[in-house]
Amino acid sequence: MVSTIQNTDVKQKDAARAAVVAVTSRAVFDCGVGGGDDVCGVGVAFPLLQALQRVNERLLEENPAESLLFDVVLITTSSQQQQQSSRISSSTRHYGLEVSRFCFSSEEDFIESLLTNGVQLFLTTDRNEATQASQSGVLSALLDQQIASCPPEQLRVMFCGDAIVQPDTGPTPASRQVAQSFSTQLGEMRQRFGVFNSPLSIVLVTSRGGRESCSGALQKLRSRGVSVDEAYCLAGAPQGPIVSLLRPHFLLSEGFRNLEE
Amino acid sequence: MSLNNGQTLTVREQDLTGNSSSSSSNQAAWEDARVFLKPSTPTRKPKPPKPENAITIAVSSRVLFNMEKEQHIYEQQGMEEYIKYQVEHEMQPFSPGPAFSFVKALEAVNTRLRELYPDSEELFDVVLMTNNHAYVGLRLINTINHHQLFIERFCMTGGNSPIGYLKAYHTNLYLSADPAKVREALEEGIAAATMFTPEKITEVSETQLRVAFDGDAVLFSDESERIYKAHGLDKFFEHEKAHENKPLDHGPLKGFLEALGKLQKKFYGKGQRMDCPIRTYLVTARSAASSGTRALKTLRSWGLEIDEALFLAGAPKGPMLEKIRPHIFFDDQMFHVEGAAEMGTVACHVPYGIAQRVSKKGIKDTETSSGAK
Numbered sequence: 001m002v003s004t005i006q007n008t009d010v011k012q013k014d015a016a017r018a019a020v021v022a023v024t025s026r027a028v029f030d031c032g033v034g035g036g037d038d039v040c041g042v043g044v045a046f047p048l049l050q051a052l053q054r055v056n057e058r059l060l061e062e063n064p065a066e067s068l069l070f071d072v073v074l075i076t077t078s079s080q081q082q083q084q085s086s087r088i089s090s091s092t093r094h095y096g097l098e099v100s101r102f103c104f105s106s107e108e109d110f111i112e113s114l115l116t117n118g119v120q121l122f123l124t125t126d127r128n129e130a131t132q133a134s135q136s137g138v139l140s141a142l143l144d145q146q147i148a149s150c151p152p153e154q155l156r157v158m159f160c161g162d163a164i165v166q167p168d169t170g171p172t173p174a175s176r177q178v179a180q181s182f183s184t185q186l187g188e189m190r191q192r193f194g195v196f197n198s199p200l201s202i203v204l205v206t207s208r209g210g211r212e213s214c215s216g217a218l219q220k221l222r223s224r225g226v227s228v229d230e231a232y233c234l235a236g237a238p239q240g241p242i243v244s245l246l247r248p249h250f251l252l253s254e255g256f257r258n259l260e261e
Numbered sequence: 262m263s264l265n266n267g268q269t270l271t272v273r274e275q276d277l278t279g280n281s282s283s284s285s286s287n288q289a290a291w292e293d294a295r296v297f298l299k300p301s302t303p304t305r306k307p308k309p310p311k312p313e314n315a316i317t318i319a320v321s322s323r324v325l326f327n328m329e330k331e332q333h334i335y336e337q338q339g340m341e342e343y344i345k346y347q348v349e350h351e352m353q354p355f356s357p358g359p360a361f362s363f364v365k366a367l368e369a370v371n372t373r374l375r376e377l378y379p380d381s382e383e384l385f386d387v388v389l390m391t392n393n394h395a396y397v398g399l400r401l402i403n404t405i406n407h408h409q410l411f412i413e414r415f416c417m418t419g420g421n422s423p424i425g426y427l428k429a430y431h432t433n434l435y436l437s438a439d440p441a442k443v444r445e446a447l448e449e450g451i452a453a454a455t456m457f458t459p460e461k462i463t464e465v466s467e468t469q470l471r472v473a474f475d476g477d478a479v480l481f482s483d484e485s486e487r488i489y490k491a492h493g494l495d496k497f498f499e500h501e502k503a504h505e506n507k508p509l510d511h512g513p514l515k516g517f518l519e520a521l522g523k524l525q526k527k528f529y530g531k532g533q534r535m536d537c538p539i540r541t542y543l544v545t546a547r548s549a550a551s552s553g554t555r556a557l558k559t560l561r562s563w564g565l566e567i568d569e570a571l572f573l574a575g576a577p578k579g580p581m582l583e584k585i586r587p588h589i590f591f592d593d594q595m596f597h598v599e600g601a602a603e604m605g606t607v608a609c610h611v612p613y614g615i616a617q618r619v620s621k622k623g624i625k626d627t628e629t630s631s632g633a634k
Contacts, residue, residue, distance in 0.1 A: 195340050195394060201419070204395060210309070210413030215402045218395060230421070231395035235309045235413035241429035242416075 002105040002113045003085075009093055010100050015118065018071035019185045021052065022103070022119040024129065025074050025081055025088045027143050040084075040091040044125065044145055048249045050152035051199070053098045055189065058199040062192050068185065073117060074099050077129050079106040114138050120182045123250055137174040139182055141250040150247045154199055157186060158248035159228070161206030161217035179252065180224055187226030203230045203246055210235040307375065309413045310382035312431045316520045318367060319390040319427055321437040322401055324456040325364065326355035347397045354407035355400070359458045359607045360436055361408075363588040366470040368411050370524065370538045377531050383524065388430055389415035390423045390437075427451050434517050436609065444612050452517045454591050454609035457598060463586060463605035469538050471587040472521060474567075475578075475611075476545035476556050478593035480518060482510035483614030485552075486593075490615055501552040508559040513613050514591055515563070522565050542585055543567045548574035579604035593617075 006012065025031075027045035052070045059066045074092065076082045085104045092099050105113040114122055114133060122133045122140040130140040150156065190200050204221065206214040214233040221228055232242055309315075322328060335343040367385040374384055387410070389401065395417045405412050416426045424445055427435055435446045435453040446453035465471065477486045489497035521539055528537045543560075547553045549572035560567055571581055579600040582590055590608045592598050594616045601608035 195344060195396075196420070211402050211405060211415070214415075215399060218398055218402075228395040228398070230419040231398050231415070231417045232426075233413065233415050237309075237312050237414060237430065242426065245425040245429060 002103060002109050002116075004113070004117065005089070005102045005104070007089070007092065007099050007101060010098050012100055013069050013071040014067040015071075017067035018069050019121070019182065019189075020071045020073060020117065020119050021121045021123065022073040022075045022114055022117070023049065024124045024126070025076050025084070026078075027123065027125045028074060028097075029088060029091050031081075031084050031087055031091075037086060037090050039094045040087055042095075044148040045123065045143055046095075046148070047150050047152040048123070048143070048147055048155075049097055049099075051150070051155035051249060054153060055155050055199045056098060059189065059192055066192075068189055068192075071101075072097075072099050073101045073103055073119060075103040075110060075113060075119075075122075076105055077107060077110040077124065077126070082106050111136050111138070120178060120185075137178065139178045139252070141252060143250060146244065146247075147249055150249050154201055156201045156203060156246070156248045158203045158205060158243075158246060158251045159183070159217070159221065159226075160251055160253040161204055161213055162209045183221070183226050183252065184224045187221070187224060190227060190229075191225075198229070201229045202226060203232070203248060204228045205232045205234065205239070205243065205246070207234050207239050208236055209233070310384050310386055312386065312429075314382035315384050315386035315431075316524070317386045317388055317430050317432045317434075318364075319388045319423070319430065319432045319435045320360050320364065321439065321442075322389060322391040322393055322397075323438040324358050324360040324436050325389065326358045326361070326401075326404055327458075328355060328358070329458075344394065344396045347400050351400045352403060353400070354404040357408070359456050359462065360589075362462070362465050362467075363470075363607065364410060364412075365467065366465070366588050369468055370470050371411070373538050374524065374527065377533075378527065381527075383527065386414065387412050388432070389417075390426060390432075390435065391415070391417050392420055392423065392439075392442075393417050394419040424449055424451075433520050434514075440610070440612060443610075447513055447611070447613055452514050454514075454611045456589075456607065456609045457602050459602040459605050459607060461605050462607060463583060465586050465588050469540055471540045471542065471585065472518075473542040473544050473582060473585060473587035473590040473606075474514060474518060475590075475592040475594075475597065476543055476547060477509075477512070478614035478616060479512050479514050479591050479611050480543070481512045481515075481556065481559060483512070483593070483616070484510060485555075487615045498551050501547075501555045505555045506558060507555075508562040509555065511563070513611055515565075518565055518567070519563070525566070540568045541566075542587060543570040544573065544578050544581060544585075544590070545571070546573055546575050546578075548572050550574075579606070582606040582608075 023045055026043065028043050028049055029040035030043045031040040049072065052072055056069045059069055074088060082104050089102055101117065103113040103117060111132060119138060122138050123143050124130050125143045127142055130142045133140040186202065190198065190202055193200065204217055206217055211233055214231060218228055218231065234242060323332065331343060331347060334346050364387050367387060371384045374381065389412055398417050416423060423442060427446060432451055435451055436456045437443050438456060440455045443453040443455045474480050477483060485497060485501060488500045518541060521541055525537055525539050545556060547556055553572040557570060573581060577600050578597050582601045583604040583606065587606065590601050590606050591611050592608065593611045593613050595610055598608040598610045
């Protein structure tokens with residue numbers, strides 16, 4: 001059984017305009033085995049949430065009436081997490097995280113939850129969850145353990161020009177569409193800021209391809225209104241060393257399959 | 262892998278890519294395919310070598326191409342105008358910069374190496390390492406296409422430091438117009454030099470790569486220069502004579518000379534010593550009669566050969582370099598770098614050692630950071 005609860009501490013976003021991002025509670029908090037109302041420890045995605053929040057803050061600084069914001073949803077994906085619901089809400093309040101809604105669902109119904117809540121991007125540390133969501137047409141990204149050390153001051157989103165960094169999560173035409181509209185929103189957000197000192201940085205990596213691939217990806221992104229800040233063309237060089245320097249919060253690879261075909 | 266749209270005959274890159282490195286039969290297929298391509302189309306070339314196997318040369322955009330006008334716009338009008346200008350002129354290729362003919366010569370060596378050793382990855386790999394934002398990316402890629410350069414790897418860091426990426430690519434040599442970045446690279450143990458643009462550049466060979474090095478504080482450590490600066494010329498001679506048989510310690514560019522030597526041996530191995538497309542020069546203020554001996558013995562102790570050693574005994578280097586026509590010349594003293602540039606040699610400053618403590622006069626390039634690197 002799914003329950004969706006609004007976080008009354010936080011101003012709700014305009015559903016039509018906001019970019020709804022769902023993150024699993026397991027990624028954000030480390031709830032361990034404590035009980036009652038104990039505040040949970042921070043998880044790997046904590047800096048990511050801070051970075052999303054930071055983007056919103058800066059967007060509102062530029063325009064207090066801004067409606068293109070990140071709408072962050074915390075979602076549980078197992079009955080075990082579901083049972084921690086009160087700890088999750090109290091921890092969210094404790095840390096002052098800008099989470100608009102909680103979706104307390106289990107393994108069986110979290111996908112339904114994502115769909116009914118209009119989630120545009122689902123972020124999880126669990127590969128199976130990402131695959132399942134992706135196959136249901138929800139844009140997903142797998143969160144790496146390394147993101148715990150990513151900067152909270154700047155949201156770094158990486159686009160993979162040739163989808164090799166993450167294992168293929170099986171894009172469908174529907175999910176390609178979702179990927180495109182999400183990246184368009186990101187692009188629009190990015191435009192609100194200048195070249196320097198942006199709270200959002202868009203990074204393109206082409207792993208296998210050379211400059212033609214990269215050029216194609218840059219143009220494709222531009223046609224969707226996404227201006228790339230940093231571009232790295234690896235042409236087959238090992239990607240590990242470069243990607244670990246880039247420190248992205250998450251990687252988006254879907255939506256580029258048509259470039260590679 | 263995406264292919265060029267259009268009418269050219271291309272072999273699907275999927276045949277070459279995958280986890281294994283390219284085989285020589287696929288290589289032959291590439292060579293055949295190239296014959297049919299229109300000359301103006303960027304030809305599909307072999308896969309770049311793995312960074313750990315290759316000799317990686319990282320160049321910044323400002324040394325590879327002439328971006329003076331754009332640099333000026335950045336300095337006078339700021340970043341937004343600079344980017345606007347770049348994007349508006351995206352289809353207009355940049356003209357060559359001071360490192361251009363050096364890069365072309367590297368490619369000429371690669372072509373010869375591939376002929377002799379089709380399966381080897383011991384090749385030059387040129388990486389474009391720029392501070393520019395990716396907004397300028399398309400113009401840079403279009404320019405690379407226009408000049409038919411074989412550059413498939415690049416980092417457009419959008420203002421972040423390139424140092425980490427230099428290391429990730431196992432960079433053997435980094436060339437930039439920005440002295441601060443060069444110093445940072447040297448401090449991290451990466452061979453690096455600040456490249457300057459001469460007013461006019463003398464023509465250089467398209468078939469033979471020529472690299473000229475100063476000795477002290479470039480190939481060798483600055484230990485002897487310290488003696489000279491502290492105690493004068495006589496003491497310097499005495500010291501060098503006394504320590505003739507004690508090899509000097511190595512300098513920041515020793516590794517690069519070593520890499521060049523390794524490639525040279527590959528040509529010698531196939532009987533091409535006389536026709537070797539790489540030639541190295543030592544151009545030093547040391548004199549042949551005395552202090553030069555220690556330099557030569559040091560090189561020999563390192564197992565390194567240098568094709569020509571020119572001991573100038575303090576004479577200016579410009580005229581000699583003008584005769585040699587190297588694609589690139591490395592010196593730790595701005596006095597010599599400027600002298601060389603005045604006579605049309607592409608000269609690079611290696612900001613290493615005791616000579617840097619003395620204040621430099623008349624540096625052409627600005628020390629301020631900029632958007633275009």
